[in-house]
Amino acid sequence: MTTLHVNGKTLTLDVPDDTPLLWALRDAAHLTGTKYGCGIAACGACTVHVDGQAVRSCVLPVSAVAGKQITTIEAVDGDAVGKAVQEAWRKLDVVQCGYCQSGQIMSAVGLLKVVKQPTDEDIDRAMAGNVCRCATYVRIRAAIHDAAASLA
Structure with missing residues (x-):
């Protein structure tokens, strides 16, 4: 047990x-x-x-x-960062097939809890190793920036 x-x-x-x-x-x-x-x-x-x-x-x-x-x-939506990330994901239509999205969102929330206004390099580093077979990386990065802006 x-x-x-x-x-x-x-x-x-x-x-x-x-x-x-x-x-x-x-x-x-x-x-x-x-x-x-x-x-x-x-x-x-x-x-x-x-x-x-x-x-x-x-x-x-x-x-x-x-x-x-x-x-x-x-x-993850139990706090402001998680809610902001999920809202940005919906707003920017990040999801295609959706399979990787729970991992992508969890990594994005982890980043924004530490780095409030991440640069593209911060995002790339934090999201490295999160594979999206649909290649929505540009929208993922934009959604993270959007979530950060909404939290500022």
């Missing part, structure tokens, strides 16, 4: 300690917004926040996050 603090709730899940956080979230906690993409932390689809930091959940064992606060896409 593993106890995790997810989206403000304490969950006790019947998973081994070496279970990747992604699968504990999706299969045991039934929080399916976080996606499986590659399984090697290279695509970013599985990005969640652990104690406010954007991390790849597909390679992170649940034992490594015991006692830490985990936030998934299901709860």
Whole structure:
């Protein structure tokens, strides 16, 4: 049994300690917004926040996050930054197929919590490793700038 603090709730899940956080979230906690993409932390689809930091959940064992606060896409709109990012995503029609978007949004929120007015270089650095097969990178960057402006 593993106890995790997810989206403000304490969950006790019947998973081994070496279970990747992604699968504990999706299969045991039934929080399916976080996606499986590659399984090697290279695509970013599985990005969640652990104690406010954007991390790849597909390679992170649940034992490594015991006692830490985990936030998934299901709860990211619980604060002003998350709401601003999601609104900018809708406003600028960022999404095409949508598969990568939960990871993209989680990375963008993580950036804007640290860098209030990011440059293009800040955005590129923070979003590196988030793969969008539809190549909406220009709209993603614009949406991050839009969210930052709305928060200023």
